[in-house]
Amino acid sequence: MNLRVFLADDHPVVLRGARAILEASGIAVVGEARTSDDLLAALESESCDVVVTDFAMPNSTSPDGAEMIRQLRERHPLLPIVVMTMIGNVGILDSLLRAAVLGVVEKTEDMEILPMAVKSAANRRVFISPGLRRQLDAMGKRRGRGTLSAREAEIIRLLASGLTVTEIAQQLDRSLKTISRQKIDAMRKLGLENEAELYAYARENGLT
Structure with missing residues (x-):
């Protein structure tokens, strides 16, 4: 049975690209949202195996970012989450992993890795895209002054x-x-x- 993914991003081009890459890998996209409001509402009725969401979707009445992830985790504690982001702050990346996000994908990297992130998350394995992993490793060595929580x-x-x-x-x-x-x-x-x-x-x- 194909994995079923719900996609959320406020940029239509990103949604189209992510859908094309996932479907080419045999992963079914069962729905899309462009705001955190629509994402949270849709997941109340739409069943999926993994949610893939942007981190920053500011055109919403509901919070985006860390608070959106917290609400997703609170409402759907067993649903694997993969976050697509351009945010490289080590504090935010650490907070995503502490919030039990199972995949973090840097948007500027080759999006062909997105299916790998989805499959890893579905199997309860953590996936961090290579560029972000290098950044986490490098920034972890120089925590302290100049590093934001x-x-x-x-x-x-x-x-x-x-x-x-x-x-x-x-x-x-x-x-x-x-x-x-x-x-x-x-x-x-x-x-x-x-x-x-x-x-x-x-x-x-x-x-x-």
Whole structure:
């Protein structure tokens, strides 16, 4: 029996490409979503063996990113998740693995590896694309100053997407004081002095 995959990404070109690659490998795509709202709603009624989702889908009323993964895991604890991303921050990558995400695929790598990630996840084996694995290994050796935690990286990503500190606090259900402190801590670690430098860092590190 063919594996059944549900796809989610806010870029139609990525959806078409991922579908073509998966179907060419004999993997059935049973549905698609372009927002976290649609993904969470569809999975309430659509059955699949693996969900393959983008990490950042900002055009949603429901949270994307780490909070979306948390909700997926809470609602569907046994469903294998593969994340496609351009985010290389070691804190976020570590948080995905700690959240029991079984596959992480870098979008800039050869997407022919996507079926491998799906099959590994279906068999409860962790798959990390080669470029991200090298990055994790390299960054793991120099943790500390200049390395953001998963929460700090998520705050930077949401700020760069255009949300205010108040909106982020509401979305993540945290206090304004907590979000402000995490923003300040992140900027201090990175040596950033203003909002313009923060946005530039986010763009250069795939956090937008």
